Amino acid sequence: MVDVNTRLVGLLGYPLGHSLSPLMQNKAFELTGLNCLYLPIEAENKDYSELLSGMKKMNFIGFNVTIPGKIEIIQHLDVIHPLAKKIGSVNTVLIEKGRMTGYNTDGEGFASSLMIETGCVVSDTSFMILGAGGACRAIAMTLADKNAKRIVIANRTFIKAKELCDEINNVIRDCCTPVELTTDALAQHMNQIDVLVNTTSIGLHPRVEDMPIDGALLTKNLLVADIVYNPIRTRLLREAENKGCLTLSGLGMFINQGAEAFKIWTGIEAPVKEMRDIVGQFLHNKQNKI
Numbered sequence: 001m002v003d004v005n006t007r008l009v010g011l012l013g014y015p016l017g018h019s020l021s022p023l024m025q026n027k028a029f030e031l032t033g034l035n036c037l038y039l040p041i042e043a044e045n046k047d048y049s050e051l052l053s054g055m056k057k058m059n060f061i062g063f064n065v066t067i068p069g070k071i072e073i074i075q076h077l078d079v080i081h082p083l084a085k086k087i088g089s090v091n092t093v094l095i096e097k098g099r100m101t102g103y104n105t106d107g108e109g110f111a112s113s114l115m116i117e118t119g120c121v122v123s124d125t126s127f128m129i130l131g132a133g134g135a136c137r138a139i140a141m142t143l144a145d146k147n148a149k150r151i152v153i154a155n156r157t158f159i160k161a162k163e164l165c166d167e168i169n170n171v172i173r174d175c176c177t178p179v180e181l182t183t184d185a186l187a188q189h190m191n192q193i194d195v196l197v198n199t200t201s202i203g204l205h206p207r208v209e210d211m212p213i214d215g216a217l218l219t220k221n222l223l224v225a226d227i228v229y230n231p232i233r234t235r236l237l238r239e240a241e242n243k244g245c246l247t248l249s250g251l252g253m254f255i256n257q258g259a260e261a262f263k264i265w266t267g268i269e270a271p272v273k274e275m276r277d278i279v280g281q282f283l284h285n286k287q288n289k290i
């Protein structure tokens with residue numbers, strides 16, 4: 001029951017109508033018996049100063065930040081976790097006695113999901129990441145930080161892949177190579193890759209039949225991951241499964257970034273399985289209605 005002792009956790013961003021974080025985090029609070037409430041706060045204006053001073057005066061223990069505020073929020077924080085600083089964006093903030101500390105749990109969410117669901121050991125693994133936007137940045141920086149063997153970044157706009165690789169090679173470790181997002185260029189790297197990760201928006205609802213690469217590049221030794229989770233099984237994952245590849249949907253990354261955030265706010269482990277069940281069930285019901 002919400003009462004005067006209820007601690008609040010916000011979600012700042014715009015628009016928030018489709019976010020599944022309130023469903024997932026409120027379930028986690030309920031299951032762990034914590035008197036906490038996860039509250040979406042739509043903030044179209046990215047000037048968060050008034051909102052944040054209000055939160056400090058209320059019972060907020062932290063918040064998530066999503067599009068369009070993940071970069072803008074940084075200037076308002078007192079402390080930024082070193083990896084979040086390198087990634088250059090924050091999705092989770094902890095408020096302690098008015099001090100705000102920023103974290104980025106997106107890359108960690110992907111890495112945890114990969115390790116838990118497939119047993120993959122990042123330091124023994126070579127990756128190819130499709131895309132060079134914000135999601136790729138968080139994932140590639142985190143994998144480099146976890147000693148990934150090699151990371152190839154392929155993007156439609158090559159210069160963005162090149163700039164991101166240069167940055168990771170400078171600020172983390174020399175492990176990244178940029179490539180053009182063409183079938184010929186990708187084919188040259190494919191036999192040295194263990195895990196392929198799609199971080200582009202290709203395949204996302206409603207364009208569910210789009211593929212980020214030519215399906216002929218998929219071979220059965222590859223583990224194929226997508227960060228898209230609506231639909232849960234993208235065409236890329238379905239084609240990879242048909243070739244005999246192990247696959248990983250974006251649902252795991254979403255759940256695990258939320259589980260990492262839950263731990264930052266509460267200090268306790270999140271009920272990951274139940275969080276996955278409730279979000280999986282919601283998506284399943286929704287897709288059956290389409």
Ligand code: ATR
Pocket residue numbers: 130131132133134135136155156157160199200201202
């Ligand atoms: P996010 O924060 O989710 O990563 P983003 O920063 O907008 O989103 O990045 C989207 C990525 O998807 C980019 O790498 C983009 O490629 P460009 O840098 O060339 O724009 C990629 N992307 C989106 N639509 C694409 C398409 N139709 N074909 C190829 N790549 C696409």
